[in-house]
Amino acid sequence: xxxxxxxPSKPRSAREASSRPRPATRRVxxxxxxxxxxxxxxxxxxxxxxxxxxxxxxxxxxGMRERRIAAPGQATSDLALVAAETALQRAGLAAxxxxxxxxxxxxxxxxxxxxxxxxxxxxxxxxxxxxxxSVACTGFVNALMTGHSFLASGTFSNALVxxxxxxxxxxxxxxxESCVLFGDGAGAVVLSASSEGAQVIDHVVGxxxxxxxxxxxxxxxxxRPASHETVDNHEHALKLQGRKVFRFAVTKFAEVLKQxxxxxxxxxxxxxxxxxxxxxxxxxxxxxxxxxxxxxxMFVNIDRYGNTSSASIPLALDDAYRQGxxxxxxxxxxxxxxxxxxxxxxLIRW
Ligand code: ACO
Numbered sequence: 001x002x003x004x005x006x007x008p009s010k011p012r013s014a015r016e017a018s019s020r021p022r023p024a025t026r027r028v029x030x031x032x033x034x035x036x037x038x039x040x041x042x043x044x045x046x047x048x049x050x051x052x053x054x055x056x057x058x059x060x061x062x063g064m065r066e067r068r069i070a071a072p073g074q075a076t077s078d079l080a081l082v083a084a085e086t087a088l089q090r091a092g093l094a095a096x097x098x099x100x101x102x103x104x105x106x107x108x109x110x111x112x113x114x115x116x117x118x119x120x121x122x123x124x125x126x127x128x129x130x131x132x133x134s135v136a137c138t139g140f141v142n143a144l145m146t147g148h149s150f151l152a153s154g155t156f157s158n159a160l161v162x163x164x165x166x167x168x169x170x171x172x173x174x175x176x177e178s179c180v181l182f183g184d185g186a187g188a189v190v191l192s193a194s195s196e197g198a199q200v201i202d203h204v205v206g207x208x209x210x211x212x213x214x215x216x217x218x219x220x221x222x223x224r225p226a227s228h229e230t231v232d233n234h235e236h237a238l239k240l241q242g243r244k245v246f247r248f249a250v251t252k253f254a255e256v257l258k259q260x261x262x263x264x265x266x267x268x269x270x271x272x273x274x275x276x277x278x279x280x281x282x283x284x285x286x287x288x289x290x291x292x293x294x295x296x297x298m299f300v301n302i303d304r305y306g307n308t309s310s311a312s313i314p315l316a317l318d319d320a321y322r323q324g325x326x327x328x329x330x331x332x333x334x335x336x337x338x339x340x341x342x343x344x345x346x347l348i349r350w
Contacts, residue, residue: 021090028151030348031093033339034086035187035318036079037068037305042183051176058180063281067183070166070301079186080164083314084123085329087160091190091197095123099156101130104139104310105162106217106339107170108132119162128160137277137311137338138205139163141346143191144334147202151193159191163310170217172237180191181280182238183306187314198326201347204260211248211341214241225268246283251338253287256345257335264347271297272330275320277337278302278312301329309338326350 040107043066044055056180058064070079080103101116101123108115116130135142140163145160163185173179190202216245220233253276261268273295276284283301288298301319307314313334320326328350334346 001135001230002121004005006274020344026152026154026193026212026301027195028135028148028191030189030200031091031194031197032091032190033086033188033314033318034083034088034090035311035315036082036086037185037315038070038073038074038079039182040069041066042069044180046131050173051316052054053176053180061282062181063300063302064180064306065303067308069168072119072182074151074166074333075118076107076164076186077109077122079166079184079311080115080119080188080292081122081187082164083164083188083318084119084160086318087125087188087190087239088302091192093158093190093192095125096127098123098125098128098159098160099322100147101125101128101160102132102162103130104143104161105136105165106136106139106309107166108241116163116327125160126151133346135207135307135342137312138336138340138342138344140151140187140313141203141334141336141344142205142345144200145205145344147191148203151191152325154193157193159249160188161191161313162186162188163308165311167238167278167307167309170238172234174234175237176242177242178238181307183308185305185311185315186307187311187316187318189314189317193336198348198350201349202260202264203344203346204256204263205342205344206256207340207342209340211244213340214244214248215339245338246280247339249279249283250286250290251259252337252343253283254290255340256337257291257293257333258345260333261348266331266347268293270331271333272322273297273299273325274333274335275299276335277303278316279307279338281331287336
């Protein structure tokens with residue numbers, strides 16, 4: 001018998017490796033969705049009183065009118081809890097039936113332990129494993145892909161997938177270029193290994209650390225631990241190279257949407273609704289224009305919530321659900337892009 005070492009298999013080309021999804025062994029459905037945004041509203045008028053900006057500038061450059069801000073002491077797991085309870089209730093599933101909790105976030109309650117652990121305790125999800133996933137605005141797509149894989153492969157049967165962030169805790173409210181953009185929120189989906197519910201089809205994801213500096217919290221990690229100096233310099237807040245991110249986002253959005261439809265043998269026209277990461281209305285308009293997608297097929301709620309990073313896609317998904325835009329049979333694409341740099345898309349038959 002040949003040893004593994006003596007018979008190296010032929011390396012697959014990049015094209016072969018990315019052309020087809022691997023067949024899933026079990027079907028996976030979304031049984032429930034939910035979301036939560038904190039009560040406190042931060043309007044453009046409020047921001048006018050804080051930095052040198054105007055409602056007119058913010059609306060024309062971003063499409064944002066207001067965003068929600070967590071109350072003092074209200075952590076990411078608190079926002080996630082309300083979203084999760086709604087999703088579980090709509091799914092008709094008890095928290096004790098969950099096998100795994102996946103929390104996409106860049107603003108965990110603590111560096112250690114994972115926010116998934118806090119959420120597990122608050123929910124009473126006594127049987128669940130769990131962990132956090134940190135891929136900024138593409139976090140939810142990555143978490144959904146992970147949950148889908150666990151269920152399709154038979155590792156677990158029921159998963160809670162969350163996107164939650166309190167970006168207000170990493171925002172410098174003296175920096176007008178970034179502070180107008182961000183808000184807080186959470187969204188959740190309950191996944192089950194089942195042919196019931198909205199069927200999760202496929203995912204495309206990627207990262208490019210070459211663009212890490214474009215969206216970064218410079219301090220607070222192992223490279224530059226917290227110090228008086230880092231606090232004084234606002235190095236624990238998000239720093240952006242907005243114009244560069246803008247160009248990247250438009251290009252990648254078009255690329256991943258084309259990729260996920262083509263490799264599942266759909267045309268772009270077959271997509272009924274795109275639920276994008278809500279970064280900037282102009283990014284979404286430019287991306288839609290680039291792929292020839294009518295704006296009516298692009299779900300937008302950025303005017304009310306701003307950019308909520310990991311929460312943005314599931315918050316919009318629940319909004320679309322509540323507005324009756326997720327009718328049975330619709331082909332829905334989730335598209336994320338952001339810090340990392342990172343990008344990704346998921347395809348779902350509702
Ligand atoms: N109010 C008034 N003027 C402003 C503001 C503000 N809030 N912010 C910037 N300006 C000024 C700039 O100083 C500049 O002035 P200048 O011409 O005198 O130099 C002018 O407005 C134009 O600035 P631009 O950066 O060219 O504005 P642009 O049209 O690119 O819009 C924006 C900026 C909104 C940031 C846009 O580039 C964008 O949305 N980029 C992507 C956002 C992003 O990075 N998203 C990812 C976030 S990370 C995460 O989600 C975790």
